[in-house]
Amino acid sequence: MSKKGTIKKLSLCILCALAGAMSAISVQSFADNQKDALPVQEIRNFVEVYGQIKANYYQDTKDDKLIKEAVKGMVSGLDPHSEYLTAKDYEDLKEHTAGEFGGLGMEIGKRNDSIVIIAPIEDTPAERAGVKSGDYILKINDESTRGMSTSAAVKLMRGKPGTPIDLTLSRKDSSTPIQVHIIRDVIKVKSVRSKLLEDGIGYVKVSNFQERTTEDLVSHINELVKKNKTPLKGLVLDLRDDPGGLLHQAVGVSAVFLPQGKVVVSTKGRDGRNTVSYKAEKKDYMPGKRLVGKDPLSNLPAYIKDIPVTVLINSGSASASEIVAGALQDHKRAVMVGVQSFGKGSVQTVIPLSNGSGVKLTVSLYYTPNDRSIQANGVVPDVEVKSEYDDYQMREADLSGHLNNPKGDKETKGKIDEDAAAKRKEVVEKNKAKSEDEKFDDLLSRREPDPTKDEQLKKALDLLKDSTLYQQSIGLAAKEKRDTKKVVNDEHNAEN
16 A cells, blocks of 8 residues: 555544544533534644655654653643653652652752852751752762753652662762762652741741641741740731742631631632532531541631731732732732732643543632633732842733633733833842852842842731731722722713
């Protein structure tokens, strides 16, 4: 048989298989929604393109690769947050949300184009082996790290718990390389950090929302209370650059500060159907099998739900962090400080597939307790404070194919902030004169909250120390929006 005949036969087989599959789907779709119909012409077009690739592409391409890429394109074309996950991608995602992996337990970065250890994580194999902040990694086992990316280095150092790894390190006060033999272990990534800023006022930073974030937050608050020796008078919750994570953990974090039973967020599916409300209740922040476990909020001092709270947000605060910010703002439970958040108001669910892969699909949009949608808009701070790191504010509305705001609210796109850009330029110029050691010290210092170097944090702290100013700032963003709307309406009525 000729090559052309083979391709034609292959195309017909694929068409029949696809048509059969689509027919099965279409029957179910017809039962659910009679306007859906089998897209025969589109399937025919797909098969024709597939056949042309097999016949004419400059190199032979495996069938599974073509189908996999077609599926990826089909899902990614829906919106920026839906995607097809290979078996490896699916496992990585589960590992990330669980906050556990097999590895050494240290944060690394690049310095002088080399891999440097920023800090070992407390009580991990790396810390127990004597690894120190500022050590350079020269070799991982026998492989040189020269020119290696941080992601490649992480990939080499992660592995099955119980397996060995050798690192060759260069240390500032050592004239010879240091050999370190480490046994990998299960590393539990902590998504919460904390510090007592001053007497009576605590600071907690949530970097993302993992399986144990609510428990970790309560634990850190209790540790702050213990360090303070008396009840806390106020708390700063830092959600800046928090990309989000698990929905039920966002509900749990909100429940730390809200009275029991208060609505945290609602989700609405296709055409506004299947509305589900999530409240500050154990069944909503400990779903499924977790419900039988101990309530993480049972150890929380009751007065925490009443003390003044300020929340730091910026254009990197997205998804689950926006759920928390929106809930606390609507209930007038906290003052939002910083710049407008990212605007990701959609909810994704990961559906496992039979071959070990998965598909992450946007299944609904979420709404704040006051029925606001922040999709392509974001949470507006009550008190706006810019920093040099907000010189360009990338947001959901900048993403190609993003979903529109269902309420018809004006979309907020990213922009270059000239004031912040000027600040950033000034900082960059100052840094040029610094040595590599000074730059590294700056990197380490940014891990510690310091109101003298952080304008947004300073403002959040000042609000907590001034009860009158704090009360005046609660719900200020909503008030300003109402006042603006009233002015617009008054002008419109005057024109009429």
